[in-house]
Amino acid sequence: MKLSRTEFLMFAFISIHLHIVSSQTYDEAVSLLRNKTLFYEKSLRPVKNQSSTLVVHVNFDLVSIQDFNEVQESLTVIGGLTLIWTDDLMKWNPTDYGGMVDIVSESGKFWTPYLILTNSVNKLDKVGESWQRIRFTHEGVAIVIQADTWSTMCKANVKYYPWDDHWCGFEFSSVAYRQDEMSLQPVSDAVSTHYYTESETWELKGSDIQVSYENSSVLFRVHFARKPLFVLVNVVVPITAMTFLNAVIFVIPADSGERISYSVTVLLAIAVFLTLVGENLPKTSNPMPVFSFYLLTVLMISIVITFANIFSLRFYHHDNTGSVKGVFAKFTKYLLHMNKCKKKNKTVKGANTSTKEKKTGNKSNVNKLDLSTGYEIEDNSVCEYSSCSFMNTYITWKEVSVTFDKICTVVFNIIFMLAAFIFFMCVYTKEKKV
Known part of the structure; x- marks a missing residue:
């Protein structure tokens, strides 16, 4: 018979968590089950004093994160819910049954905590199946591991996608019993990750457990972040x-x-x-x-x-062959003037340096250099002369277009860098x- 994935995980949990029964005969095990289940009523809490509170210890083992759906705001994981309590009706003396200290049977024959996953994506139903196994010790300690695929509702905060992280919880509540009848108590302060398999998409950051004694519920929360690479x-x-x-x-x-x-x-x-x-x-x-x-x-x-x-x-x-006038012309002339002024200053500096190296006797010939004649001139007169002559020059639409292209190249690159930053x-x- 081929086992489903859930059945395989359940048996794996039991075989890893608990020791294996050995050296007892089949007849002794059958005799034990018949004697203990003869007057066993699984619809009642397994405590002799029905006025007392039955304490159920709970623990959640996270195996893997299967899927996180941001659109439907749901988280799907594979995990096992471990429940431990004391069953007063399943206590026996090991010497009466060949030294048998524990026994495993189907959980459907015995009382198990009636829990539901209150924030389930699917329909609300009792946690666990009747085919899942339960283990009893001779002291009456009952252990059942309800392994399954759990889907829960989770508020997705994708504001910083793809560097988003989320807190999602699995809230198990007892809707059939009052607080004074059954109390849920976690065995640790975090979700167990002993059998956790790392996800390719999500990174597990941490977990915590919150208990609500008023609602008889336990909330197991996991904190995970997206791997943004x-x-x-x-x-x-x-x-x-x-x-x-x-x-x-x-x-x-x-x-x-x-x-x-x-x-x-x-x-x-x-x-x-x-x-x-x-x-x-x-x-x-x-x-x-x-x-x-x-x-x-x-x-x-x-x-x-x-x-x-x-x-x-x-x-x-x-197609206009006349001179460009207005704002476009003034702005273009100003930018071209500033550009040419910088180029002339650089040229004059280089010319002054070379002339001073060649001419050392005549100071008047060293101070200025005209670019058209080869004679030196004052540096501060270049821009003034250029300003007077260039601002009266003829500006074409092609020069306006070239200037506009240079401005757009700088401006849009700055905007893109600013947006990315x-x-x-x-x-x-x-x-x-x-």
Whole structure:
């Protein structure tokens, strides 16, 4: 007979946790079960004094994290719930049964704690199945390990995706008994991870246990964080690289005729890539992932770059042969003047140095150098002369387009770097919530 995964885990838990019965005969085991179950009523609490409180010790063993669904806000794990209590009706003298100190049987024949997973994704039902095994010691100690696949509701906080972390809990409650009838007490202050198998997607950060004696419930919480390397390499880095690839569009010469096609191609590539990424992003609005806002910002800036490229080409191929006037002309003249002024100052410095090395006798010939004649001039007169002559020069629309391209290259690269910096700083300085 082929065992299911849950049955295999249950038997594995029992064989690992507890020692194996040996040297007792089959007839002695049958005699023990018949004698103890002859007047056994599994619907009643197994205590001789029905007014006393039955203490049930609980422990949760986490085996593996199977799935965390951000959209449905659910966590699925494989784990085992260990329940330990004292059954007054299952005590015996080992010498009467060949030295038998413990015995294993089906749990469906005996009383077991009536617990439900109150925050279950599926329907509410009693925890455990009748086929699961239960072990009794001769002192009446009952041990049952209810291994299963547990699915619980969990509030997903994906604000800092893919560097998000979550707290999810498994709340087991006793709805059939009052607090004075059955008390749930954890055996430790954290979830057991002795048999935990590391997940490829999630990293287990910690756990805790909260007990509510008023509701007769125990909440086992696990803290896990997403491993961001896969998303970082396959999503974040390519998107960031494509943004800067889009910003260098203004370096392409306008005469090449490829700028519009390049701009639209990059925009479509980013849009398609964002569509594919969006399918894998958590589809939640409370809260929205910061990464979603970053992707939206990148898309909007790419659209603005496409419009700016169109305007730049419109300036470059302007059919007006007259002089450019107005704000465009003044701004272009100012930027060109500043650029040429810096170049002339550098040229004059180099010329002054070489002239001083050659001419040491005549001071008037060393002080100034005219670029057109080869004679030296004062450094501070270069910009003044250039300012008077250059501001009256003729400005074409092509010069306006070239100046506009230089401005756009610098501005959009700064905007992309600023957007990436803000995104990573938001993630780096995120608040740790419990």
